[in-house]
Amino acid sequence: MTLNTPSDATRACSLRMPTALGWRAGFVALVLAFTGFSATAQEAAIRKALTERLPNFPAIEEISRSPMPGLWEVRVNGSDIFYTDVEGNFLIEGSLIDTQRRRNLTEEKVEKLNAVKFEDLPLKDAFTLVRGDGKRRIAVFEDPNCGFCKRFERDMLNVNNVTVYLFLYPILGQDSVDKSRNIWCAKDRAKAWNDWMLRNQAPAAANCDTAALTRNVEFGKRYRITGTPTTIFESGQRVPGAVPAQQIESLMATAKN
Numbered sequence: 001m002t003l004n005t006p007s008d009a010t011r012a013c014s015l016r017m018p019t020a021l022g023w024r025a026g027f028v029a030l031v032l033a034f035t036g037f038s039a040t041a042q043e044a045a046i047r048k049a050l051t052e053r054l055p056n057f058p059a060i061e062e063i064s065r066s067p068m069p070g071l072w073e074v075r076v077n078g079s080d081i082f083y084t085d086v087e088g089n090f091l092i093e094g095s096l097i098d099t100q101r102r103r104n105l106t107e108e109k110v111e112k113l114n115a116v117k118f119e120d121l122p123l124k125d126a127f128t129l130v131r132g133d134g135k136r137r138i139a140v141f142e143d144p145n146c147g148f149c150k151r152f153e154r155d156m157l158n159v160n161n162v163t164v165y166l167f168l169y170p171i172l173g174q175d176s177v178d179k180s181r182n183i184w185c186a187k188d189r190a191k192a193w194n195d196w197m198l199r200n201q202a203p204a205a206a207n208c209d210t211a212a213l214t215r216n217v218e219f220g221k222r223y224r225i226t227g228t229p230t231t232i233f234e235s236g237q238r239v240p241g242a243v244p245a246q247q248i249e250s251l252m253a254t255a256k257n
Contacts (some may be wrong), residue, residue, distance in 0.1 A: 078114075121167075149229045180210075183196065
């Protein structure tokens with residue numbers, strides 16, 4: 001299963017989640033006249049119209065002006081962005097593009113909303129994979145039964161001088177829970193992980209306190225991590241999918257700037 005139908009290079013194993021709406025519209029092409037209402041009154045009018053007309057629409061968390069005159073941004077489910085006019089007569093799901101600056105404003109907003117401060121990560125609930133001097137840092141949430149995670153791990157062998165904080169994130173079924181427990185409870189977690197992900201050697205049965213795995217899943221739900229692998233950089237940027245080593249290198253360099 002994939003997230004946002006990414007390209008083959010960025011596929012991810014994902015938890016089945018309900019979508020906000022069952023349809024998808026095209027690009028934004030709507031400009032309406034400015035009204036004399038205050039911003040607060042306009043927000044209230046939009047909220048009322050959408051709530052009454054679309055009873056199954058998710059709870060609206062924020063309404064604000066978009067960079068495009070006459071268009072309003074509606075945020076639901078934490079980071080799902082829609083656009084509407086001042087009367088709530090139209091609802092658009094799609095990307096708002098700044099053609100002059102060649103920027104996807106919707107994508108930039110979603111990335112900002114999905115950012116996770118590196119210092120907020122519960123690093124005690126992860127184990128580390130250190131390559132080279134380990135000076136650079138990334139955190140990755142992975143399910144041991146995720147095929148795209150295995151491809152990601154093979155590609156990560158080409159990335160040096162990095163410390164990877166590996167969060168076991170078993171979301172693909174009971175076998176994922178069992179394998180995560182066996183890896184977390186192994187004497188050498190990094191070795192058990194690499195043996196399974198790189199050499200297909202299943203971890204030996206083991207038992208210990210696995211509260212950390214429960215906390216990882218709870219953390220992921222709170223921050224809407226719905227697919228594996230999901231990589232978090234020191235800048236807070238979150239990138240889903242099995243992105244190639246070259247892109248990991250580029251994003252780590254950006255995170256340091």
